[in-house]
Amino acid sequence: MITLQLDRTSGGKPLYTQIYEQIRELIVQGIISPGERLPSKKKLSEHLKVSVKTIENAYFQLALEGYVQSKEKVGYFANDITGFYTEARSERPSYTNRFQEDHYRLDIRANKTPTDMFPLSVWARIAREVMADEGRSLLETVPFNGIPELRIAIAEYLYGFRGMKVSPDQIVIGSGTEYLYQRLARLLGEDCVFGMEDPGYTHTKRILANSKVPYRCIPTDWEGMRSDALTASDCTVAHVSPMHHFPLGTTMPVQRRVQLLTWVNQKPGRYLIEDDYNSEYLYQGNPVPTLYSLDVRQKVIYINTFSKTLAPSLRLAYMVLPDELMDRYVETTTFYSCTVASSLQHQLARFISEGHFERHIHRVRQHNLKQRELVADKLEASPLARSAQLLNSPSGTHFLLRLATDTPDQDIYQALLEKGILSTFVSHYCEQPTNRFDHLLIMNYSSIDAEGIDLLFNELQAVLQS
């Protein structure tokens, strides 16, 4: 009979656990050999002076984990577990929080709206109401394209503020544009080749590369993506931001829009993706009609996000698909669940429908207007004005500063970084070599204060003079 040491004090492990662990150890160490029969439950219970139920529980666990095998009406037999490691993960690994983000004295690279402008108490009130009104329906599976309430609210918003005629049936909700681009890349098929603005938003290119989607850099000038270069390429899809180009900050004139629409209609299967990012922040005049609205042949995919306008932590974006693509989405992609929690979708739907989104945009726009004036005034009053010119952009949340210097952008970037200032230049967003966009510093102004502006201008002046 096998020998086991049982700790019968009240603080010890349950008896069945002790029996299970000790028999397991005997099997692992080969003291009970493969194929050897274990004592019957009754005999072992008498031997150890415990109940049969206790032995039963121990044997059940051994069988569940596969150390022993039960043969009905015969007994339990040890399995062959050759190769079992007797080493063990020794300690619990400690938590060092080792992937922390860097901190800077000043960050003019980040495009952030000050968080104190967000109507948090309104959102909190809406969150409570959603919980009370929707109750357990919040637990149900979300439709693949998002909840109807949010898609309706977005369609109404697009009609009211962008003049876009969109059915909620055409809208797909996702946790950020990053996610939607991944779905879109697959939806557009094996043979699609993306044309990307160069200079342009680097992030989207990284997403495409990571999703194994081929793309070409299409030269882009101050009027937007060059349609001649696009026509000369093998691209089937062009990704553009007509309302507000990043980083150039310009709006695409109607002639260029017409050229892009001509391109898209020249061959079947072509599409335009209109990234309407930052279209909400226009400081003079009315929003320029979208490509989507100019397009009568359903060749434009419209995409936008709430991460920039509300909060980056919200993770909520949407795309508007032409009917044909939506049909293809339903055929091929609905096995992907919607990635946004139901409660959040309800909260945002009410936030938009009750007019809070519009009011928030208005407040931020007023704030940004003041920021723009502050930056312009401070530059005028600074000696830096002799070597830096502010390029006016009608929209967005950043200025370009054209620097009169021969110092390479990377050297200025490095010198500023040594002073604790994180910056970027338009040249950082150029993938193909060019010097057409040198010496253009990108200055996000939405969350910079007077002190920050002074710091930047003083350090920049020092760098340019050295």
Add this chain to the structure above:
Amino acid sequence: MITLQLDRTSGGKPLYTQIYEQIRELIVQGIISPGERLPSKKKLSEHLKVSVKTIENAYFQLALEGYVQSKEKVGYFANDITGFYTEARSERPSYTNRFQEDHYRLDIRANKTPTDMFPLSVWARIAREVMADEGRSLLETVPFNGIPELRIAIAEYLYGFRGMKVSPDQIVIGSGTEYLYQRLARLLGEDCVFGMEDPGYTHTKRILANSKVPYRCIPTDWEGMRSDALTASDCTVAHVSPMHHFPLGTTMPVQRRVQLLTWVNQKPGRYLIEDDYNSEYLYQGNPVPTLYSLDVRQKVIYINTFSKTLAPSLRLAYMVLPDELMDRYVETTTFYSCTVASSLQHQLARFISEGHFERHIHRVRQHNLKQRELVADKLEASPLARSAQLLNSPSGTHFLLRLATDTPDQDIYQALLEKGILSTFVSHYCEQPTNRFDHLLIMNYSSIDAEGIDLLFNELQAVLQS
């Protein structure tokens, strides 16, 4: 001088909009030719008897959209917009909500916990507290791997209930396992080939195919993925669910686990993905130690979700990466933002830390135990018992019913569907042709009521006898 018709009644559009629209129309129709100079602002304002500011606003909008070009101190000139469509998207497309899901009299395919078991008032209270305590910090960008509070709560939970030694540094939060598999597939590199259980969860295979990741179907028996077949394949990564296999419902014995660990250690670059889905629901004995815990060489990636245990609408899952892969993730993948909203992460972190998750799991387990007994009792009392045998599974949320019949599964499926019952068979989850798993009906029992069980058993009996 151009002729414009202005509506000066109070209900009309602003005058500058009318002027802008009418001049735009003249340019689009070619009545104002490309290159033609517009009247000076002063002259037109006198002619139309409106202020110069009104003309200025109209001209600004025309220039912003690119219909005209402003030449400083000379004037405004019409641009060439050849090719502009004069058609327009006629009507707002109507909302038909055309992608609705089907409804059935009875759905035994869906693995759903009854929503009335979820402690919604606790969650609502926590949501309020999170909003009050965290305030504006909820608006800040979420770290790429999720908020520390949630990663710490998950690490503590895994230690307490799965005996797993995990650092919060190793955890990555994402909006569902679907999303995490996509990141993982890229992380494991160009040359990785996935080995997938066959039969097995079809959904994960579709995600891989859609993400352009090659995979092989590895024959799987009642003990789990066959390690001999895995060894004979060219796979570099094996995806297994040792605690609870779907759809077979079995637990992998230790010998098979050891074989898989031997396989993973035979060549560098190999990994095991342990999908611990449904490990929470074990009805007898203690949870079987994870592959992650048996693995001492950091070759196991652990993945689990809260969608099944809490609510599908929550969209929250996580993976535990070995240090080496986590380092690679930080190098290559952090440009992807975390896809889960900050507020949700805080809510779940507190829900786990305060013990509500554990209590909820306990309640559902008790509920499922009763459901299991109800199904077993009803089968015993039914004439169906003569042609259907219940295969006991120690865990999960479904039974297998082995049907004594020669009728093909698909015919039974179709006959049940015609009665309004949505079902699936194990054979539906077999990718490679085999008849080893025929006549095994999958019966999710968590949310079925007595009436539903009677309906199923009666209709099934009728189908088998016809």
